[in-house]
Amino acid sequence: MTTKKGNIKLIQAVSLFTPNLDQSVDFYKSTFGATEMFRSNQTDGSNMVGLQFANGETEFVLHDSENLKEPDIEVLVDDVKDFYHTHKSNENIHWIQPPIEKPFGGHLAVMRTIADDIVLIVVGP
Numbered sequence: 001m002t003t004k005k006g007n008i009k010l011i012q013a014v015s016l017f018t019p020n021l022d023q024s025v026d027f028y029k030s031t032f033g034a035t036e037m038f039r040s041n042q043t044d045g046s047n048m049v050g051l052q053f054a055n056g057e058t059e060f061v062l063h064d065s066e067n068l069k070e071p072d073i074e075v076l077v078d079d080v081k082d083f084y085h086t087h088k089s090n091e092n093i094h095w096i097q098p099p100i101e102k103p104f105g106g107h108l109a110v111m112r113t114i115a116d117d118i119v120l121i122v123v124g125p
Helices: 021-032 080-087
Strands: 010-017 035-041 047-052 059-063 072-076 093-101 107-113 119-124
Touching (some): 021 035, 021 047, 021 059, 080 119
Parallel strands (some): 010 059, 072 119
Antiparallel strands (some): 010 072, 035 047, 047 059, 093 107
8 A cells, every 4th residue: 555655654553651561461352352462571671562453453562661651653654764854844843763774674763743742653664
């Protein structure tokens, strides 16, 4: 699916802090039918669990890291560099991280919207 240059294709993942990871995971699985995709231990000693809902297009990631309490929203675009260059001069966007290559392929950039102070992690080829 090709989108207009500079548009977001979809929200790929949302990552949220929870003080009780197992309780939260059980809640989303038993109440909303989420399935567990992965479970991992992080270098800071925290834990992360990736969940998926029925349509499977967006990862819902829960973690218990006290250092990362702000939500992370990961959006997919057709081309990270093109997206960055399209919006580079936009006064309503502050670029925290211009495009960089991800170790396992693709690119990543990080932006903060001025209007509502939301951080988006932009990913794609």
